[in-house]
Amino acid sequence: MKKILLLAAVASVSACSTHHLPSTQISDLDEVRAAIQQSKDAHAEKCAPEFQAKAVATMYQAAHEITDEAGYHPEEDAELIQQALSYAKKAREAAKTNCAKPKPVVQIAPRIIVKKPVVQKKVKPVVLEVIHLKGIHFESNSDQLTPSSTASLKHVVETLNKRPDIRVEVAAYTDSRGKAAYNLALSKKRAQSTMKYLLDHGIDATRISAQGYGEVNPIADNASAEGRAKNRRVELHILK
Amino acid sequence: MKKIGFICAAIFLYANSAMAAGVEDRSTKLQDQLNGNHTYDAYLARALASIAEDEKAQHDTGVAQAFMDLAEQHAQKAGMK
Numbered sequence: 001m002k003k004i005l006l007l008a009a010v011a012s013v014s015a016c017s018t019h020h021l022p023s024t025q026i027s028d029l030d031e032v033r034a035a036i037q038q039s040k041d042a043h044a045e046k047c048a049p050e051f052q053a054k055a056v057a058t059m060y061q062a063a064h065e066i067t068d069e070a071g072y073h074p075e076e077d078a079e080l081i082q083q084a085l086s087y088a089k090k091a092r093e094a095a096k097t098n099c100a101k102p103k104p105v106v107q108i109a110p111r112i113i114v115k116k117p118v119v120q121k122k123v124k125p126v127v128l129e130v131i132h133l134k135g136i137h138f139e140s141n142s143d144q145l146t147p148s149s150t151a152s153l154k155h156v157v158e159t160l161n162k163r164p165d166i167r168v169e170v171a172a173y174t175d176s177r178g179k180a181a182y183n184l185a186l187s188k189k190r191a192q193s194t195m196k197y198l199l200d201h202g203i204d205a206t207r208i209s210a211q212g213y214g215e216v217n218p219i220a221d222n223a224s225a226e227g228r229a230k231n232r233r234v235e236l237h238i239l240k
Numbered sequence: 241m242k243k244i245g246f247i248c249a250a251i252f253l254y255a256n257s258a259m260a261a262g263v264e265d266r267s268t269k270l271q272d273q274l275n276g277n278h279t280y281d282a283y284l285a286r287a288l289a290s291i292a293e294d295e296k297a298q299h300d301t302g303v304a305q306a307f308m309d310l311a312e313q314h315a316q317k318a319g320m321k
Contacts, residue, residue: 045280053283060310061291064303200306202313 048094188212
């Protein structure tokens, strides 16, 4: 009996090993989020609620699986991403059909209309305001938030709940020590970790995105320890 | 000392199974109360409850609870009491 219990304990502890989150999966999630936002803008919540709900639920599941510390299953993660994108596409298309008002039937002479192809321009969101989140800290070389950070993040949750009309980007930065590629990857994971906290505390996934910027845009001199501490930061970008 | 270890392990295993059972019950209640509700929040609540049950089946009870909490939030938005 003792051996069985010991094996159970070891198994539960070994399941807590961590894995690194590839940046491709972060961008995949951003793509899903953008697709869901598009279907939402097309009124899919009202006109294609089932597909829209499935898209959002699958995105939550994908976000969990990708950030799951108990295992790393890239094929399953990719499948969930594809499912979420597929549902979002179906929601958008169904919403267009279902929301369209019936047009009055008018008898007109047939004629040939040549339409110019519509070029979809990607609109880059405009940052209206940058808020430096004080008190957000991570374990060294890790994307794990320190316990003291949660107090600051609670204020962010409260603010976002008071302002349901705004969308935000969680932006994370590092100092210039170490390799740029490593810093970029670390900042992306930290931005994701911060975003996950907000999602876990009820903020709608369609209102938040996360971006890591690495060591670019320093706000202080990286030559001093004090400057580097200032550069290791998380900001909240209020988007238009 | 052996007894204490045994009791701790038994409590741990019991707590896990109790949490798992809770997810199932909550999911059943949610499905019943949202039956016939075709709003976005109702669909989302059902989908999240289904994910919670999958996670529970994989013995990931903490995540299952989190998904179930989220499902119930949307169920309430959909009118579940």
